[in-house]
Amino acid sequence: MATLADVAALAGYNKSTVSRALARPEMVAPETIARIRAAADELGYVLNRTASQLARGRTGLAAFVVPTLENAFFAPIIGGAQARAAESDLHLTVAVASLETAAGVAALERLAAQVDGLILAAPRGTDEHVTAIAAVKPTVLVDREADGLPSVVADTATAIGAVVQGLAVRGHRRIAYLGGPPGSWQDPGREAAAREAAGRSGAELTVHGPFPATFAAGVTAAHEVLESGATAVVPYATALTLGLMLTLRGRGVHVPDDIVVSAETTVTDALGAPGIPAIDVDGDGLGRAAMDLLAAALLSPAETRRLRLPVQVAWSRA
Numbered sequence: 001m002a003t004l005a006d007v008a009a010l011a012g013y014n015k016s017t018v019s020r021a022l023a024r025p026e027m028v029a030p031e032t033i034a035r036i037r038a039a040a041d042e043l044g045y046v047l048n049r050t051a052s053q054l055a056r057g058r059t060g061l062a063a064f065v066v067p068t069l070e071n072a073f074f075a076p077i078i079g080g081a082q083a084r085a086a087e088s089d090l091h092l093t094v095a096v097a098s099l100e101t102a103a104g105v106a107a108l109e110r111l112a113a114q115v116d117g118l119i120l121a122a123p124r125g126t127d128e129h130v131t132a133i134a135a136v137k138p139t140v141l142v143d144r145e146a147d148g149l150p151s152v153v154a155d156t157a158t159a160i161g162a163v164v165q166g167l168a169v170r171g172h173r174r175i176a177y178l179g180g181p182p183g184s185w186q187d188p189g190r191e192a193a194a195r196e197a198a199g200r201s202g203a204e205l206t207v208h209g210p211f212p213a214t215f216a217a218g219v220t221a222a223h224e225v226l227e228s229g230a231t232a233v234v235p236y237a238t239a240l241t242l243g244l245m246l247t248l249r250g251r252g253v254h255v256p257d258d259i260v261v262s263a264e265t266t267v268t269d270a271l272g273a274p275g276i277p278a279i280d281v282d283g284d285g286l287g288r289a290a291m292d293l294l295a296a297a298l299l300s301p302a303e304t305r306r307l308r309l310p311v312q313v314a315w316s317r318a
Contacts (some may be wrong), residue, residue, distance in 0.1 A: 002043035011039035062294060063111060064119045064287075065095050071213055073237065073283070074121060077142060080287025081119055088295045090116070099125030100183070105132055112136040117298050119290045120144075124183040138297035142290050144185040145306060150297055152289045152307040154281045156186060159311040161193035163234055163262050163277045166315065168201030170275065172232040172260065176225050178218075178244070179209030180236035187236060194234060206230060211240060218243020222251065225259070232260040234277075241267065268316035276316045285309060 008018045013036060021028040021036040028036075039045075064081050066074045078094055085092035095111055098104040099122045109132065112118055117138040122130055127146045133139055134149050141151035160177075167175055177194045180187035191207060198205035206228045211217040218240040225233055225244065235241045241263045245255050255261055256276050263271075268278040289307055296305070 002040075002045040004045070006043055007036065007039045007045050010043060011036045060089065060091055061115045062090050062092050062117050062119065062291075063095050063115045064092055064121070065097050065108065065111075066121045067096070067098050067123060069096055071237070071239065073213075073281070076283025077121070077287040077290070080284035081291045082287070083284075084288040084291035084295075088291065090291075090295070092119075092291075099129040099133070105129045108133050109136050112139075117294045119287075119294055123185055124181060138294065138301055140290050140293045140297060142286065148304055150293045150304050150306065152286060152293060152309065153186075154286055154311050155308045156279060156281065156311050157189035157193040159279045159313050160190045160234055161197040162313045163279065164194045164197035164203070164205065165201050166277055166313070167232040167234075167260065168198065168203040172203060172230075174204045174206070174228065174230045174232075176206045176208060176228050176230035176233045178211055178221050178225075178233060178235040178240050179207060181212050182210045184210070184236075190236065209236070211236065213237035213239050215239045215243040218245075219247045222247035226251070226253070230259065232262075234262045238264045238267065265314060268314075271316070274316060278314045278316060280312045280314060282309065282311075 004015050004018055008015045011018060013032070017028065017032065018036050021033045022040065025033050062085060064078055082092045097108045097111070099108065112133055113136060115137065118133065119140050119142055120130065120133065121142045122144055130141065130146050139149060141149055143153055145151045145153060164175055175198060177191060179191060187210070195205055208221060208224045211221055213236060218235065221240065221244055233244065235244060241261055245261055248255050248259060253259055256273050260276060262277045262279060265278040265280045268276045286309060289309065293305060293307070
């Protein structure tokens with residue numbers, strides 16, 4: 001197997017120059033890089049990137065931290081971040097941690113000390129806890145914002161407002177909003193957008209919750225929805241939608257003929273029922289954008305860009 005010394009001998013440079021050319025090409029003249037890479041290719045030499053990262057004081061490892069693995073919302077975001085991490089020469093690991101307790105913050109601080117940076121999905125927990133983690137290593141927030149930190153957020157609040165307005169235009173005069181978990185960063189914005197759209201459209205909005213973003217919570221919410229007299233429902237999360245739909249159907253309520261329940265595109269496509277609004281978050285794009293922000297933050301810790309990605313609303317057709 002070829003070694004760094006073999007490449008250096010063939011290219012006619014010392015080992016330190018070869019090492020810099022392969023690991024830090026921005027520090028070496030282009031013609032030197034070309035000659036060294038040609039020698040490496042001829043010998044079949046593969047750079048030990050782990051050793052290279054460690055020599056630069058880095059691990060080559062980043063962590064994507066989620067509060068739970070039960071919420072399918074995070075899966076495509078993680079997938080997008082992993083794809084972009086591979087392109088950035090980073091390995092992305094996934095960790096589950098909550099910032100709602102001091103113990104959770106302490107555990108995450110220990111993890112942060114072992115990686116180069118974090119992508120943090122922390123829908124709950126205080127800004128103080130979030131900034132404590134960001135003080136350890138460069139951190140990018142997903143679906144949450146905090147002063148002084150880079151973040152990428154799906155603009156679901158605007159989408160929910162559009163859904164409520166669309167439902168009102170279609171004749172729904174009583175609309176229910178099922179709120180998210182206590183302390184959720186996104187929920188107040190979504191509720192406010194729903195209220196504003198209902199008021200502007202002349203519809204009555206009832207707000208229920210808070211609810212965990214789970215299937216079981218959707219089941220328990222069914223009674224409140226029926227009591228409210230709503231003919232349309234906009235839930236905080238897809239898991240709530242599924243639990244609610246199943247329970248309503250079990251009680252003889254036709255969805256969406258009697259009550260329209262907003263969902264995501266995969267659900268409305270599967271149902272093939274007309275008139276159901278779908279909120280379509282580009283999870284893959286969200287994850288890729290978060291990884292791009294983290295890569296920038298690793299180069300410049302002062303990087304604090306905030307991105308708000310638009311969220312599409314589609315109305316299913318038969």
